[in-house]
Amino acid sequence: MEDLYKHIESLGKEHGYKNMTVLCKAAGVPRSTMSELNNGRSKDLSKPNAQKFADILALLWMRYMEKKQKKRPPRMVSAALTSKI
16 A cells, blocks of 8 residues: 555655654654555554554544545445345
């Protein structure tokens, strides 16, 4: 999920972190975690790691996740629920 990587990287730069390595060190997130995200070997961050970035960047992580959820198509669960009505 390269866009998430770039989003975190740009927020870090806005907050004065010169690169992702410095930001990861400040947040306490392994740099390898972000490399895997950037290279597509992982799809998302774990909640604890996401929260570490949110804490260090003074962001509300849930607000980002809510926006992300609104962009996704409806889940199959909702289709299953409506078919029983």
